[in-house]
Amino acid sequence: MSAPATGHRDLLTWVQQVADLTMPDRIVWCDGSDDEYRRLTDELVETGTLVRLDPGRRPASFWARTDPSDVARVEERTFICSPDEADAGPTNNWVAPDEMKRTMTALYRGAMRGRAMYVIPFCMGPLDAEDPKFGVEITDSAYVVASMRIMTRMGTAVLEAMGTDAEYVRALHSVGAPIEPGDADVPWPCSRTKYISHFPQTREIWSYGSGYGGNSLLGKKCYALRIASVLARDEGWLAEHMLIIKVTSPDGRVRHIAGAFPSACGKTNLAMLDPALPGWKVETIGDDIAWMRFGPDGRLYAVNPESGLFGVAPGTGWTTNANAMRTLARGNAIFTNVARTDDGDVWWEGMGDPPAHLTSWTGASWTPGSDEPSSHPNSRFCVPIGQCPTLAPEYHDPRGVPIDAILFGGRRKTTVPLVAEARDWNHGVYLGATLSSETTAAAAGEVGVVRRDPMAMLPFIGYHAGDYVSHWISLGKSAPAAALPKIFYVNWFRRDEDGGFLWPGFGENIRVLKWITERLDGRGAAVDTPIGLVPPPSAIDVSGLPATDLEAALRVDPEEWRAELPLITEWFERFGTKLPAVLWAELDALKARLG
Numbered sequence: 001m002s003a004p005a006t007g008h009r010d011l012l013t014w015v016q017q018v019a020d021l022t023m024p025d026r027i028v029w030c031d032g033s034d035d036e037y038r039r040l041t042d043e044l045v046e047t048g049t050l051v052r053l054d055p056g057r058r059p060a061s062f063w064a065r066t067d068p069s070d071v072a073r074v075e076e077r078t079f080i081c082s083p084d085e086a087d088a089g090p091t092n093n094w095v096a097p098d099e100m101k102r103t104m105t106a107l108y109r110g111a112m113r114g115r116a117m118y119v120i121p122f123c124m125g126p127l128d129a130e131d132p133k134f135g136v137e138i139t140d141s142a143y144v145v146a147s148m149r150i151m152t153r154m155g156t157a158v159l160e161a162m163g164t165d166a167e168y169v170r171a172l173h174s175v176g177a178p179i180e181p182g183d184a185d186v187p188w189p190c191s192r193t194k195y196i197s198h199f200p201q202t203r204e205i206w207s208y209g210s211g212y213g214g215n216s217l218l219g220k221k222c223y224a225l226r227i228a229s230v231l232a233r234d235e236g237w238l239a240e241h242m243l244i245i246k247v248t249s250p251d252g253r254v255r256h257i258a259g260a261f262p263s264a265c266g267k268t269n270l271a272m273l274d275p276a277l278p279g280w281k282v283e284t285i286g287d288d289i290a291w292m293r294f295g296p297d298g299r300l301y302a303v304n305p306e307s308g309l310f311g312v313a314p315g316t317g318w319t320t321n322a323n324a325m326r327t328l329a330r331g332n333a334i335f336t337n338v339a340r341t342d343d344g345d346v347w348w349e350g351m352g353d354p355p356a357h358l359t360s361w362t363g364a365s366w367t368p369g370s371d372e373p374s375s376h377p378n379s380r381f382c383v384p385i386g387q388c389p390t391l392a393p394e395y396h397d398p399r400g401v402p403i404d405a406i407l408f409g410g411r412r413k414t415t416v417p418l419v420a421e422a423r424d425w426n427h428g429v430y431l432g433a434t435l436s437s438e439t440t441a442a443a444a445g446e447v448g449v450v451r452r453d454p455m456a457m458l459p460f461i462g463y464h465a466g467d468y469v470s471h472w473i474s475l476g477k478s479a480p481a482a483a484l485p486k487i488f489y490v491n492w493f494r495r496d497e498d499g500g501f502l503w504p505g506f507g508e509n510i511r512v513l514k515w516i517t518e519r520l521d522g523r524g525a526a527v528d529t530p531i532g533l534v535p536p537p538s539a540i541d542v543s544g545l546p547a548t549d550l551e552a553a554l555r556v557d558p559e560e561w562r563a564e565l566p567l568i569t570e571w572f573e574r575f576g577t578k579l580p581a582v583l584w585a586e587l588d589a590l591k592a593r594l595g
């Protein structure tokens, strides 16, 4: 479709303004149809952005390689442009909205020359929600259109639902690589100059220079977290970087659990967990983002606003995440920066035995003897969540599911035990606010550096991080304590002296979830330690588990925790007067308990 089937004046005006500025060859209004997807992916194959995989092995699936400089989110180039600098807080980059718009308008001028400009109406969350959250992304990347079709509800149905005057988030994206007359396009156009800018007051997103998912699929991190966290603050709800699962115990009891782990720290894997304990069932509702509101019964209800999975490929295999492998086997996937086999399949580290020869993510010939990994550590698969064999029917329910427990977790080699339960809501918020994790390849920059990552939202909070943790504290007062989810802190990544993981993880994590559900029932043994309630090794069901040093995985070493205190103090000091006093009180109480 290229004629706009909408009477939405504001949208029509904006689209025309953007076209006047960016000067594309043509404007394409996306309808979201199968036909359109086929046409776009055909075009992308022709231009070399996508390579079609063998339909026998990977039906309707494609392989993409990015420019080697455009492989991850760019936090240094991500900006929160609130009118008042103080509102961006100590954890965000800030530029005044006017100044940023001036700078970026100059970059956008003529930026789409030689390209099509696609208009993508999309909706985050079910279209039949009481208050559907609309967005429109304008982009000059067909790869973005194809990926947005997987990750969001988009197209004609959304445009119709928007009517003539629905509010929507304006999301503008350009790869920043106009094609001059006579020039040829490149397979992965992008620019050295990158800006990922958010204007929370006017609910706008302007992204320039990158085609990588986290920077270009603007419904995801930019809207569903950075802009939505501001909406959530204003409207009394939560937009969080969380997976959502439905857990059914052998006696048929259903629990819903949400979990916030930083990027590349295990959300997708836990969301698709294949339980190692017989009789347990885990179903998937979301793997990355949760929008949560209190219901009339005082309980917190969570919805997954996305419709696809944009998962880390390396480490995904039949022994670690069989459900992801099954989801991908059904086809309709876009793989980015993994390796391609000679017979038209994909491969990455952690999938099993490597084939004798591959084409690596850089396009180089690769053999098992090669020095470099075949796939980029942040290589990704993008696939419809509807294909997930463990998808819970409640995924489609616009009211969401009532959350019984919230997990906060990070990637820590030392110090943090496998699991600990918070004493109460405020202590749980303290655990979330002080969450720490080693950095990963999901963002550009050094990997393996421990940093504080409040609620796994450090790169995604659209306002002052102190106001954000205050919002969490105040929401705890809006419901009776008994209705609030219980909060737990987990760490699947603690290591022994030889560098091996102390806990087997993946499907075995059900053993930790089992203890958590027992705690929700008021059962399950726990030791009161300085940092929270920790199971004694005997409280974790190890039936059928090969020898595991649970003692070491669960250890709370006061020495290690005392070493954290100055780091946490320094972290809290960065919030200035915005840090709620109750969190300082929690830190003082921890100090006292550690002696």
Ligand SMILES: Nc1nc2c(ncn2[C@@H]2O[C@H](COP(=O)(O)OP(=O)(O)OP(=O)(O)O)[C@@H](O)[C@H]2O)c(=O)[nH]1
Pocket: 261, 262, 263, 264, 265, 266, 267, 268, 269, 270, 287, 288, 310, 311, 312, 313, 314, 315, 316, 320, 442, 492, 493, 501, 504, 505, 506, 509
């Ligand atoms: N050792 C261990 N590794 C895990 C576990 N769960 C996940 N991983 C690995 O951690 C990496 C990231 O896992 P994901 O589940 O994709 O992480 P994520 O939080 O969804 O990542 P984003 O999509 O970036 O938000 C993968 O390489 C996984 O194989 C676990 O329980 N134990």
Ligand SMILES: O=C([O-])CC(=O)C(=O)O
Pocket: 072, 073, 213, 214, 215, 220, 221, 262, 263, 264, 288, 310, 442, 443
């Ligand atoms: O946004 C991305 O690039 C991928 C992702 O889920 C994350 O980093 O948390």
Ligand SMILES: [Mn+2]
Pocket: 262, 263, 264, 288
């Ligand atoms: Mn994520």
